[in-house]
Amino acid sequence: MLKDSLMWYASWFDTPYYHILYKDRNHIEASDFMDNLTNYLSLEKGEKILDLACGKGRHSVYLNKLGYDVTGVDLSENSIKYASQFENKTLRFKVHDMCRPYSEKFSAVFNLFTSFGYFDKGEDNLSTIKAIKSDLNERGFGVIDFMNVDHVISNLVPQEIKEVNGIIFAIKRYVENGYIFKEIRFEDNNEEFFFTERVKAITLEDFKKYFEKANADLLDIFGDYQLRKFHQKNSPRLILIFK
Structure with missing residues (x-):
C-alpha cells in the first residue's frame, strides 16, 4: 500500500x-x-x-x-x-x-x-x-x-537512488507552483511506501x-x-x- x-x-x-x-x-x-x-x-x-x-x-x-x-x-x-x-x-x-x-x-x-x-x-x-x-x-x-532557494534550484538533482540500511530509496526532485518537491519511493518488508516532501521556495x-x-x-x-x-x-x- x-x-x-x-x-x-x-x-x-x-x-x-x-x-x-x-x-x-x-x-x-x-x-x-x-x-x-x-x-x-x-x-x-x-x-x-x-x-x-x-x-x-x-x-x-x-x-x-x-x-x-x-x-x-x-x-x-x-x-x-x-x-x-x-x-x-x-x-x-x-x-x-x-x-x-x-x-x-x-x-x-x-x-x-x-x-x-x-x-x-x-x-x-x-x-x-x-x-x-x-x-x-x-x-x-x-x-x-x-x-538558499536560488542555490538549491540551480543545483537541483532531478533523480537519485540512495541505499541506506539495505533500503533502496528512489528520490525525485522538482520545482512546481512555488514549492520544491522531493518524492521518495521505497519498499520494505514487501510493502511499498511513497512520501512527498514539499517546502515553499521562500x-x-x-x-x-x-x-x-x-x-x-x-x-x-x-x-x-x-x-x-x-x-x-x-x-x-x-x-x-x-x-
Whole structure:
C-alpha cells in the first residue's frame, strides 16, 4: 500500500524511514554551527534557548552540553519520545506546534535545518515568525536557518537512488507552483511506501515581507554555517537573525 499525506511532515517525520534516510547528516557541521551561532549572539551559560522543530534533538543536546538551558519542541511524537531519553534538569523536550507561541520566554529561539516553509497553509509561515517573536525575552534573538532557494534550484538533482540500511530509496526532485518537491519511493518488508516532501521556495525578499508583517527587525543575514556573508547565487544557506 502506498503511504502519503497532505500534511506530509506530520506523517513522514514520524516514520523510522525518515531518520534512516537522513542518518548521515553531518553532526560535526551541526555542532560547529551551534558554536559559531552562540558565540555570535554572545549567549551566556545558563540562558534559555528554544529549539523549534528539534527533531530527535541533536542540536538541543549539543546546546545543553555547551551549558545552556534548552527546551526542544517538535510536532513529531516519535521524535520527542526518542529525544526524551537525553533529558536532564536543564534539557527538556515537548510536543508542540511551532505556529503557536510557547508558554515561556527565551534568550534565543532557533529554527534550524530548513524546518520552515512546509505548511499546508501559507499563513502558517507568518504565524511561526510571530510566535518566535513572542517567545523572545527583551534581549532575545530569533534565528531561522533556511535553504538558499536560488542555490538549491540551480543545483537541483532531478533523480537519485540512495541505499541506506539495505533500503533502496528512489528520490525525485522538482520545482512546481512555488514549492520544491522531493518524492521518495521505497519498499520494505514487501510493502511499498511513497512520501512527498514539499517546502515553499521562500526567498530573502519573501522573508523580509514576513518580518515586516510580524513587526520583527531583521538584524543580520549569513550564507553558511561559518556565518559568512550571504550571496544569493552561491551561498548554500540563508540564515536570518532577527528580533
